[in-house]
Amino acid sequence: MYIIAYDIGTSSIKTILFDITKYTIRHKTTTKLTLYMPQYGYAEQSPEELWNAIVESTNKIINETSVKPMEITGIVMDTQMAGVIPISRDGEPLTNIMTWLDMRSAGYPRELFTGFPKIAGYNLFLLLRFLRISGGVPGKAGKDPLSKYSWIKNVQPEVYSRTWKFLDVKGYLTYRMTNRAVISVDEANLTWLADTRKPSISWNSSLVKAVGLDLEKLPEIKHPTEIAGQLTNKAAKELGLAEGTKVIVGCGDMTATAIGSGAIDDYETHIYMGTSNWLIAHVPQRKLDIQHYMGCLLSAILNRYMLIAEQETGSAAIDWILKTVYGEVKEEIYRKVDELALKVLPEENKIIFLPWLYGERSPIDDPYVRGGLFNISLENKLEHLIYSVIEGIAFNVKWAYVYYKKLLGQEIDHINIVGGGALYDSLCHILANTLNTKIIRMNSVRESSAIGASIIGLVGLKISDFSIAKKIVKPEKSFNPEPKLAKLYDKKFEYFIKLYRQLRNIYKEING
Known part of the structure; x- marks a missing residue:
């Protein structure tokens, strides 16, 4: 059946x-x-x-x-x-x-x-x-x-x-x-x-x-x-x-992805990394941080809310740079991303990518902000651009994560990650170090929403309860933070924030 x-x-x-x-x-x-x-x-x-x-x-x-x-x-x-x-x-x-x-x-x-x-x-x-x-x-x-x-x-x-x-x-x-x-x-x-x-x-x-x-x-x-x-x-x-x-x-x-990520316990967090990206955890009480555009929606799990921090551009930024460079992007080009990113030593990369290609929601509700590659030089190659785009995505997640974690009010031991962008080892690795938190790629990475919907169907038909999600959705690969790299990314993250603060009025003048 x-x-x-x-x-x-x-x-x-x-x-x-x-x-x-x-x-x-x-x-x-x-x-x-x-x-x-x-x-x-x-x-x-x-x-x-x-x-x-x-x-x-x-x-x-x-x-x-x-x-x-x-x-x-x-x-x-x-x-x-x-x-x-x-x-x-x-x-x-x-x-x-x-x-x-x-x-x-x-x-x-x-x-x-x-x-x-x-x-x-x-x-x-x-x-x-x-x-x-x-x-x-x-x-x-x-x-x-x-x-x-x-x-x-x-x-x-x-x-x-x-x-x-x-x-x-x-x-x-x-x-x-x-x-x-x-x-x-x-x-x-x-x-x-x-x-x-x-x-x-x-x-x-x-x-x-x-x-x-x-x-x-x-x-x-x-x-x-x-x-x-x-x-x-x-x-x-x-x-x-x-x-x-x-x-x-x-x-x-x-809501379906929150179930299909396997993160169904209270305060257990998942990242969805697709065209857009978000951080979500199921919580027992409604929470709100209007200043940083974070709040709750009701969950598929009865008597639970989802705490959500959503961002407009996730791994779509990787698609953008690949299409800009290659035009038509075939499957083998996507497979080159990790290979190119691995050529770059984190401490040597001086480029900062601003990933706001379609405005931003969290932690800033700013429709005028736009993306950019900052501090490019003639010595930079394609691998530096690819690496910087991945790093910029991770910095943007960290920016939301700082306020999200405070609003959640709980320590976060690990984060499950799903979505097409989670297939990039380089992105998962940089996220682990940028957030200084263990990242676990789940086996539902490609079909997390549909699997989540299926689990909701199982519950609706009274075939199972939501605990079945832990049996269906399992860890595929873990990425642990490295203290030295976490410290390095913390310093570069400061420049990322400073750039937004220096440029936000200019973005509004140009795009308003």
């Missing part, structure tokens, strides 16, 4: 067939997605193309394995977070999906950024109310769901008036499968319109009213391990599955 788990990003869908008796992946497939950027600040996906990609990937995995539809006991999804799609009462998408990259709604909701007195650009009294009740507040860049809701109401009032429910990416696909409009606790948390002071989350009418929205347009909140509904006859025929197959609520990609 099997679970089908979908890991839905902005560029592709990874679909896995998970064996619920052997706790292993039997088969996996990838289907490409298209991201549309019709004008500056817009980043959309077609809801119909997304559904068709789900159908294609499902049919493909069934056909390639000859699994019978009745052998699929459940479906579960983890998806890109903070996407928004309004649907009408008959389920019609009223716009394209506004993805997490979409920034057209910067400065919304206006209510939050107007009035007196102000602090950091926010209405002080409304800010305090949001922080007290929801534990967070939308950023100024317009990437949060609430900003998108408000933009639609103010800029596209005809769409708003026709909107029955605002759904996220997963919520839309769940509706197509079940005709049920639901949102998982983590995604509801991310709207900043719910009361999260206790894990029993609910929409807060006073916050909804304060920003001029209508409570009835928000979907029912459910826990990731609950059953959202069952496959309708129409959806089952399209997917090639059995009518009545259970659809588990699922969660966002961060």
Whole structure:
């Protein structure tokens, strides 16, 4: 018997067939997605193309394995977070999906950024109310769901008036499968319109009213391990599955990765190193550091939050330097990264790479900051550039880690690492020394989100509890810090911070 788990990003869908008796992946497939950027600040996906990609990937995995539809006991999804799609009462998408990259709604909701007195650009009294009740507040860049809701109401009032429910990416696909409009606790948390002071989350009418929205347009909140509904006859025929197959609520990609990293114990930390990167630990109480843009979302584990420090650019910086140098990057080029980095002695490298290629969230909420290679000379070669990029990524993680560790309030013995960037030994080694903490690469490094979603499915179907994650996800390789190198990186890290402080006003002048 099997679970089908979908890991839905902005560029592709990874679909896995998970064996619920052997706790292993039997088969996996990838289907490409298209991201549309019709004008500056817009980043959309077609809801119909997304559904068709789900159908294609499902049919493909069934056909390639000859699994019978009745052998699929459940479906579960983890998806890109903070996407928004309004649907009408008959389920019609009223716009394209506004993805997490979409920034057209910067400065919304206006209510939050107007009035007196102000602090950091926010209405002080409304800010305090949001922080007290929801534990967070939308950023100024317009990437949060609430900003998108408000933009639609103010800029596209005809769409708003026709909107029955605002759904996220997963919520839309769940509706197509079940005709049920639901949102998982983590995604509801991310709207900043719910009361999260206790894990029993609910929409807060006073916050909804304060920003001029209508409570009835928000979907029912459910826990990731609950059953959202069952496959309708129409959806089952399209997917090639059995009518009545259970659809588990699922969660966002961060939430699934937190499970699929194997770091499920309280305060146990993992790093995800992909296009973006983050630090996450499950914690029993809600925590917040607004100054450094760190806070909590509700977890897939009942009565637990996730403490999160997210950064915009992770190993995407390595992709950038490789594409800049080589143009089209093939698999063998990626394999050269560690080889090139090993040619450089840490004490001899004087270049400092600033990895802010797409602005930054934590520990600075700065949309204007940008990247750069500082202190290059004619004697530098490609290996110095590659090494510096890897080192700069690690310094940026350390910058967040300093405040994250303080907010966590616990000593950190080790950090599990997953994501495509974790495949670089050089990056794991430099991270261990920069953070002065043991880094453990897990065997789920490539499929941590999909594996996490599968584990959520196992719990939802009452086949297991979350402790199964420790049996499925295991250490692959450890990287221990070396005191001499840790001290060396501490000194260079000081220059990294100093550069930001010296340049931040210039970034704003150029990019503001």
